[in-house]
Amino acid sequence: MLKIRRKKAKEEEQKEKQIVVEGQENELVESISLLAREDKGSVKKIITEVDTTVKEATKESLKSLKLLEEGRCPECGRKTKQFLFTSVCPYCGWSSFISPQQRKRIIVHLKDGFSIECDSTFDTKKGDILCITNDVVRQKVPRENVNYTEFAWTEEEIRERKTQREREATGICDWCGAALPKAQMDVVYAAFGASQERYLFCSSRCKLAFQGQYPVRIHRNCYQRLCEECDECIKKYDASDERIIRIEELAKEES
Ligand SMILES: [Zn+2]
Ligand SMILES: [Zn+2]
Ligand SMILES: [Zn+2]
Structure with missing residues (x-):
């Protein structure tokens, strides 16, 4: 199980890398060869720095996962409050949502009265909400334009989740x-x-x-x-x- 997850994570990493680097490969190659010609040491230093950053980030993610497993907030470490599809930290305001499995059940209501339906949203923490449908980011909405986000769970999904929770706790x-x-x-x-x-x-x-x-x-x-x-x-x-x-x-x- 862990192996599969790790493999998946590797693949994701690969995918992300490709998207970000796409169109910049030439620039990357040029910069490296320029640096390598002038200052071999600095290329090595950059590679070491990247390795360290990746290691630190991995440690941080592991820590967050462990905290979540214990029902604690990944940001401040205190006990989170559990709702059916959501965990919220009452101390620092951190929250995590599960999106409905069915498609187009997240509805972002805008202040001008329009709304956007999508599969899931992503908060960039930089002031934008990305609306994702079928793995594609289709809209980027400045947060200040959003009135509220609706999670359109069906009664059946809620019932299922409740039964599952009860089973786990019994x-x-x-x-x-x-x-x-x-x-x-x-x-x-x-x-x-x-x-x-x-x-x-x-x-x-x-x-x-x-x-x-x-x-x-x-x-x-x-x-x-x-x-x-x-x-x-x-x-x-x-x-x-x-x-x-x-x-x-x-x-x-x-x-
Ligand atoms: Zn917290
Ligand atoms: Zn008994
Ligand atoms: Zn014993």
Whole structure:
């Protein structure tokens, strides 16, 4: 998966490079040969500088992706607010929109009463909104001419997205099979065989029933000992997670 993504990114990079450089190749070749004749060192220096810039930018993108994964703002690092198709940072105003899958569902309403329909828009951060249809930038609108942008989601798309979100946030009890929001469930980390497993329970009754049914594990007192102090199993999960410690402490008290 990662490989495919990386390959795709490489291809995109290639594409972008071509578009920007198109029509300037001669100039580029001329400049390089001129510099190479007069000052070999500076050509090398420029290439090193470009490499450094690319590396820095890659680091920055990775950092942003990691922050997004954690539900945090890529610009200020604080918690973002999640809506069905949008993430917004209430602290610095950063936002990210998903565009409707169907074509021509973004409608840019202009101040003069006209509107532009497109597949997606791109904010250049320099005062222009680009309207994109079928991978082609067809209009460039100065932001001050825009009244508002409409995301024309259909009721069906909204319903689908809601169901998907609910499915993602629901956990299944490993004892009775009940479905419950993950946040309300008890988590138990225990080693059966050589490696640690994670179990979800809808209630402490289900958790105790599970522990009663499966008392034999690789280390006999797995439920009672702290994962952090255990070196008998292959750990799959981070034992310093506050939630695990709290649950283990509870288990200790109960026994
Ligand atoms: Zn922010
Ligand atoms: Zn249960
Ligand atoms: Zn263990």
